[in-house]
Amino acid sequence: MAEINVKQLRTVRIGFMPLTDCASLVMAAECGFDRQYGIRIVLSRETSWANVRDKLGSGALDAAHVLYGLMYGVQLGIGCQQQAMAVLMNLSRNGQAVTLSRALAEQGAVDGPSLARHMRNAPRGYAFAHTFPTGNHAMLLYYWLAAHGIDPLRHARALTVPPAQMVGSLRAGMIDGFCAGEPWGQRAIDDGVGVTAVTSQQIWPDHPGKVLGTTAAFAGSDPGTCRAMIAAVLDASRWIEASKANKEQTATVLAGSAYLNTGREAIARRLVGQYDNGVGGQWTDEKALRFHGDGEVNFPYLSDGMWFMTQQRRWGLLRDEPDYLGQAQAVNRIDLYRGAAEMTGTSVPSSPMRSSTLIDGLEWDGSDPRGYAQSFRIHLG
Structure with a gap:
């Protein structure tokens, strides 16, 4: 490779949260993959997802490692000023977890069925934390609780806590459990304050994780830089x-x-798929955190974006039915992704939709989002 003139590189400011699934952005910068495409990634560690959202919106960040559901929340103006957003690629799959407190585990609540029994037999004010109201962890946590007959918004309190504060909040007894990305589920076990009740890949096998996100304005004004970011990652x-x-x-x-x-x-x-749930279960997970999978992980499937909208509608975050497919086509920039995939020799799936069967046995394929959103026994929307 020819020597690169650093002064000619386009600096790109990308925010990230301290989570294992920011790895591909970190290694793109650390290993110099960015410079091969004429950019220099400057990473900014952020303290909360709200901070990431606000910095993207103001232009303080060009792009970010960001929650998939957060991007759609901003696109639809849920709890914030509406702003058109762009998902450039998926950064990861799987690798999150729901953690319950050690105190609950000692009382027999170690998974979904036993938690439901415990909450029926010992009614009190339960509190479960996620990382952002419209984000992945909130939607996965709610889905898991509801699949076991627990209404997440009527039978418990839902709290927003930054990922790095989850373990401390659990230790202090402020929450009974949380859903967050790694390494915080493992840290709760290592610190003796929590157990893994379910992994996110058990809730939704091969679910989308964080995305590389930016505003639609940035994607529209600088598509070349967007393709370079995607290619480097x-x-x-x-x-x-x-x-x-x-x-x-x-x-x-x-x-x-x-x-x-x-x-x-x-x-x-x-990161390498070695799991210990803190109550004697140990296994090698075949659907652990993934970053590439020959591009299968990274493709911004329209059906993935649509799923988050169905859950936001289910839980009353969206008062009206959105144009599911139209919004997904606007947000998920498959055109930019295809250009970067060609640059890197990455395979592209034949369809922008995919099918999955979640923990409750329901299949999601994007074909009937309105019917899917209305099909759940436990819902608010």
């Missing part, structure tokens, strides 16, 4: 999954003070 994602050694190196980098600033082992174990 595709290369980094491929590199992470190329070997166990690369995953181990990624864990070491992520553990540093500039990124997650936490114990390396808490990151490494679940």
Whole structure:
């Protein structure tokens, strides 16, 4: 590769939250994949998803590692000023978890069925935390609770807590459980304050995780930079999954003070799919956190974006039915992704829709979003 003139690189400011699934952005910058496409990624560690949202909206960030559901919440003006957004690619799949307190586990509540029995037999004010009202963790937490007959908004309080504060909140008894990304589920186990009740891949196998997001205005004004960002991250994602050694190196980098600033082992174990639920269960997860999968992970499927809208409608966050397909076509910039995929030799799926069967046995394929949103026994919308 020819020597690159650093002064000619286009600086791109990208925000991230200290979570394991920011790995492909971190390694794109650390390993120099960005410079191969004429950009220099400057990463900014953020303290909350609300902060990420506000900085994207104001232009303080060009792009961000961001919750899929948050992007659609802003696109639809849920709890904030409406702003047109752009999902450039999916950064990850799987690798989140619902954690219950050690106190609940000691009383026999270690999974969905036992939690439901416990809450019926010992009624009190239960509190479960997610990371953002319209985000992935809120929607996955609500879905899991409801699948076991627990109304997340009537039988409990739902609280918003930044990911890095989840373990401390659990230790202090402020919450009974939480849904968040790694390494915080593993940290709760390591610190002796929580147990893993369910992984997110058990709720929705191969579910979408965080995305590389920006505003529609930025995507419209600088599509070349957007394609360069996607291409750099595709290369980094491929590199992470190329070997166990690369995953181990990624864990070491992520553990540093500039990124997650936490114990390396808490990151490494679940990054390579080694799970311990804190109550005797240990397994190697075939659907652990993924970053590339020959591009299957990264493609911005329209049906994925539509699912979040169905759940936002289900829980009353959307008062009216949105144009599910139209909104997904506007937000998920498949055109930009295809350009970057061609640049990197990444395979592109034949269809922008995909099918999944979730924990309650219901199939989601995007064909009837309105009917799907209205089909649930437990709902508010």
